[in-house]
Amino acid sequence: MAGMTLGAYLEAEVSDLDLIDLVDRIASACWKIAQVVRDAALDGNQGQADSVNPQGEVQKPIDLIADDIFRASCAQSAKVSVLVSEEVEEITNLKPGQSGDFIVAYDPLDGSSNLDVNLSVGSIFCVSRLADDLGPLPDGRSLKCAGYAIYGPSTMLVLTFGMQVVGFTLDVTGEDYVLTHPDMRIPAEACEFAINGSRSRHWDARVSTYVEGCITGPAGPRGKAFNMRWTASMIADVHRILTRGGVFLYPVDAENQAQGGKLRLLYEAFPMAMIAEAAGGRASNGQSDLLDIDAEDAHQRTSVILGARHEVDFFDALVTCN
């Protein structure tokens, strides 16, 4: 399969023609966003905008440009009726929703604090279908597709339709996405963890216990050495874990608990959880699988513990017995 174009892969592996069309449009949007990210300094698009997003975070010009691009591409699909974006408070109803139409939830630019320092950022999305008995918010176990684009040294598009995770690399010269990572699996053994350690003063004692176990090394309760990495871009951290293993943690802590955590359920946690599970890993809120959490609000936040299945299980068991 390696070497296939995205179009050929979709035609071979996905039977839903409307979904193929939508993913193709999203892939085009990500390509355009990659160009905007690449040229940000040249085009005067670094720094901050004058606005804040629904979470009260100051937006950057590229957050807004990326949202416009992603939104316009999805809206070209006759089958998309609902959009949920990190950058827009209201759910967008593009047309009267009919059962079977698509809902797309997306973070148009994740890790945007990395923009001005020229480090990896990306876009995250998931797709579900409107059902008569469900509201206009995605249900984690009914997702049809999830993915992210990472704008790093190369631009990649990582996708799952539920059974496996595949990674395409953008070939700018050939003007196509090419399948370079045909079966991305999270290695079973985790030797790296990713957490923002500067928040340790806010952590629950149980999170501190877990991290302490990792950094104590071979003499500690885990009996081995762990390395630590944190990029402040979930996409980059998850992409690394998909490639060489580990676990990502952004727990609820004393400072963010009033909001329910930092990361957003619909357009950050759900897509990454679907990808983690399809890659043989697990994603939890510290108690139950993220995909089993009911979404009650478009911008709902959650704890995220994601990566090697055994490591996520270990964390959850630690939380439960304390």
Ligand code: AHG
């Ligand atoms: P966004 O740029 O879309 O607001 O998301 C940033 C998220 C996530 O990508 C990252 O893991 C986390 O926020 C970083 O948080 P810290 O600033 O606490 O490191």
Ligand code: MN
């Ligand atoms: Mn984000």
Ligand code: MN
């Ligand atoms: Mn964002």
